[in-house]
Amino acid sequence: MSRTIDQRQSLYAEVTARVIAELEEGRLPWVQPWDSASCACTMPANGVTGRRYSGINVLILWARVIEGGYSSQRWLTYAQAQAAGGNVRKGERGTTVCYADRFTPKAKDDSARDDGQEARTVAFLKRFTVFNIDQCEGLPEALTQAPEVRPEIEILPEVAALIEASGADVRIGGDRAHYHPAHDYVAVPPVAAFREPINWYRTALHELGHWTGHPTRRDRDQSGAFGSASYAREELVAEMASAFACASLSIRPTVRHADYVGSWLQVLRHDDKAIFRAASAASKAADYLLGFAGHDGQSS
Incomplete structure (x- = not known):
């Protein structure tokens, strides 16, 4: 349990330090210089499911798009790239994003039910790694085709x-x-x-x-x-x-x-x-x- 807490605190500290550094340099992580990038301004999304990333992951992925000069806001896990018929190019560095939620441990749920009370939930923060589709090869055209930019x-x-x-x-x-x-x-x-x-x-x-x-x-x-x-x-x-x-x-x-x-x-x-x-x-x-x-x- 302590290792999980340490990992969570480390992720909070890492991301916060990155945002502070950006602000100290006069850059706002939620306002990226899209004119200088080859990528259209839109929300980052999973290339397979189409689900948009939210919260802190938007700031993380927007910054990575600019840093990497990527032409897309679509992202995949290593397994998703392989399942789609492609793969991540050798030597590419992934981007760590996170998923935050709460859950109720079964023991606490059972105990609370016996006492007629509501069980307390526990917060968790899970890291996982994604790759921009520009970091992949062999993907089908449906995943790599550039979205239409509306006037x-x-x-x-x-x-x-x-x-x-x-x-x-x-x-x-x-x-x-x-x-x-x-x-x-x-x-x-x-x-x-x-x-x-x-x-x-x-x-x-x-x-x-x-x-x-x-x-x-x-x-x-x-x-x-x-x-x-x-x-x-x-x-x-x-x-x-x-x-x-x-x-x-x-x-x-x-x-x-x-x-x-x-x-x-x-x-x-x-x-x-x-x-x-x-x-x-x-x-x-x-x-x-x-x-x-x-x-x-x-x-x-």
Whole structure:
């Protein structure tokens, strides 16, 4: 058991240290320089099952795509590559991702049932290794064919429909975008205030990321005052939720609040699980929003 705990703590520390290093260099792991890569901006997914990766795995795999200069966001395990008729090229280095969940040990479940109580669950974090399809050979064309990149003119109506379908109280006007938790509304300046129309939609998705945190939706702590750790954590969730939603809609994410980097660093240095929690909450927030666009939100 202690070895499992040590491995889990090691993974938390490794990933957190990597994110801190990126932030200290002025780079945000959830906003990658897709223009300099040969890969379209989208969410990473398993090449066989099609399931999108979520939470911290998105940051890990996005960073690896950029680092490796890969042309695809699709990933396979070694066994999946072989089962598909191909193999991982000799000498290729895999990428470690993780799966977090909770389970109830059978002994505790039986004991709790005998006592008429609810059994306590135990958290676990499992590592596994994946390879980008660019690291493989002999795969069928169905796995290696590049996805079609949709033009912006097709994307914006879909985002507008998502916002409309959400039923969110979106108020257009003023000169500052924000979400008001107490009165549960989103305020966004008019489209004319933005250099490009798509930036209005990026901003709206960021504020809708906050909107998902309302008690009637994803129920996150939004009570923190500006400058507090809880405020920084919520802003971190909204930043990533917007990035994940944008990428799912084929929109390249951008930075909304780079001036919060200092407060994010304080949070991450204090708690090496903070980025995992924030990324998980961001995935749930993004999936909540994407549900209004007809996305199934199936991720792993």
